[in-house]
Amino acid sequence: MRFTDKSIIVTGAGSGIGRAAATLFAAEGGKVIVADVTDGAEATAKAIRDAGGVAEAIRIDAGSEEDVVKAVALACDRYGGLDVMFANAGISGGMANIFDTSVELITEVLRVNLIGPYLAVKHAAPRIAERGKGAIILTASVAGIRSGAGSPAYSASKAGVINLARVSAQQLAGSNVRVNAICPGLTETGMTKPTFDYARDAGKMDRVGRLNPLRRGAQPEELAKVALFLASDDASYVNGQAIAVDGGLSSSHPVTKQEYGRTAV
Template sequence: MRFKDKSIIVTGAGSGIGRATALLFAREGGKVVVADKTDGADATAKLITDAGGTAVAIQMDAGLEEDVIRTVDLAVESFGGLDIIFANAGISGGMANIFDTDVALITEVLRVNLVGPYLAIKHAAPKIAERGGGAIVLTASVAGIRSGAGSPAYSASKAGVINLAKTSAQQLSGSNVRVNAICPGLTETGMTKPTFDYAREAGKMDRVGRLNPLRRGAQPEELAEVAAFLASDAASYVNGQAIAVDGGLSSSHPVTKQEYGRTAV
């Protein structure tokens, strides 16, 4: 019960990593504002309440300031304050290269993926500080660490999230509000569903995630466990960090791989 009676917001909680984390927070005693742009927010909240947990749902756009303010206000009104926010909402923006990416597309990706976490920090941090401190967790990506894991628009947005976690941790000095980011590798979510569905249908699941040392993709629950750790008191001295949860993908630059028992070229 790491989160007993904690007031928590999860954005992008209608599916994937957000839903898995919201369910975990609630199972461990948290009172969760389930926020999503879709009606998946209602479905996630129902899963929580049906299991005996506490949740309220809100449809909101994580990149719109007025929606973020409404969501923070809902947490304060419903649960008496705010202790934790997991700013997880994001979009992929496709896989177009720099020269084929429309300015409107990159602007939208940055609005949701980077401005969204910025707004979450701006409006949630003061409320969390009022309660004596707590945690902010952002969803970045291994695509924000180096190239090769996403489009230029998506990668740039997630690199910004990593720096935002570091910068905001410094600017919140003395508030006892910690800010960290998780950097997922390939994870089976709504965003990556076509990749996983194709691999299953083609009998090629052994190729999914084959570039990382664990040789597989992740499930949302595996990311949820790391997000929950960073939000919990167990991570009370972890601040301003970006934690890669990618099966080891980002631990190396491209090299000739050493296979167990033999050398592969």
């Protein structure tokens, strides 16, 4: 029960990693504001309440400053303050290359994926600091670490999130508010559902995640547990970091693969 009576906001909590995190926060005693741009927010909050937890849904656009302010105000009004902000909401923006990506598309991807976390830090950090200590977690991606895991628009936005976490940690020096990012690899969420559905229908699930050493994709709960660790006192000395949770994908440059127990050809 690491989050007993803690006030927590999770954006993008209508599905995937956000829903898994909101559920786990509540299971460990947290009082959760479940935020999403879809009706999934209420579904997540209802499931938490049905399980005996505390949650309230709010429908917001994570890239809108007005909406982020509303979410922070709701947490402070309902739960007396704010202890944890998990800025998880994001969009993929498709897989267009640089030359086929319109200015409108990259602007929208950056608005949600990068300006959204920036707004979360801007408006959540002062409220968390009032509590004496707390944490902000931002969802980045392995696509923000190096090329090969996303479109130019998506990858650029997530690289920005990684640096935002580092800069924010420095600018919040002395506040006792920690800021870290998680960098998921291929994870089964609403965003990646078509990929997983296709693999299942085609009998090719053995090819999903085949480039990482674990040879599989991740489930949302596996990412959510890392976010909870970073939000908890267990990570009290972890600050300004970007943690890759990708089955080992980003641990290597491209090489000829060697299978365990035998040499690959």
